[in-house]
Amino acid sequence: MAPFSTATENRAPTLAPDVLGDRFVSLGSVDYGTDNPQERIEQAHQLLNASPDVASSSIAALATVGDHQALRAIVDENPQVVKADCGPNRWPLLLYAAYSRIEPQRPGWSTLATAKLLLDRGADPNDGQGLYNNQMGGPANDDPRHLELLVEFGLGRDRNGPWYRRLGNKLHSPEDLLYNELAAAAAGRPKRMAFLLSPDAEPRLDLERLVGRSGLPPVRIAAQGGHHEVLPR
Secondary structure: OOOOOOOOOOOOOOOOOOHHHHHHHHHHEOOOOOOOHHHHHHHHHHHHHHOHHHHHOOHHHHHHHOEHHHHHHHHHHOHHHHOOOEOOOOEOHHHHHHHEOOOOOOOOEOHHHHHHHHHHOOOOOOOHHHHHHOOOOOOOOOOOHHHHHHHHOOOOOOOOOHHHHHHHHHOOOHHHHHHHHHHHHHOOOHHHHHHHOOOOOOOOOOOOOOEOOOOEOHHHHHHHHOOHHHOOO
């Protein structure tokens, strides 16, 4: 494998072209456009077992496997890599950690620890897809831990992230992302509602604002669904 470059331009340091490494990263990340996503993940693990060096073939690969210690050293040397596009998908590093489905095969590998590292170093927490996957597009649970993490690092506040620079008003604004979470909480998730209305959540949210696809205020959503337990007393 080629060594990392130490370029300090406003882009990620790169490796010499590594087709195998890029293929590993691509296979190891969730792809909504494939008919058999699990087969891709299995292929990624097979490739990793056959060629362990692919795990360190690029910074995108390090994020995909969750090698946060190696990634920390690179970020310490060049902080700009946190927000730069890289890898086969031209994503920021946080997306590779979030969309990875690679099982940790070595001590110290953790995509969660990698995500916390990147958020701490300035990665944009305003991730509409991640919120959706833990909201209407995922299991109907009332666990607010992902919100606690993202709010801690600035969810709901404009961080000039790469997706907003690319797509602008095609995306929900950071503040609207939080209000969409308020709409989901009003539909029977009292723990999430309690967190979103707590002093720990910034910016402060208005229960009377029209939110989500319904275009109703959260208090009306809760009342219509019979979820009175989610409203503050």
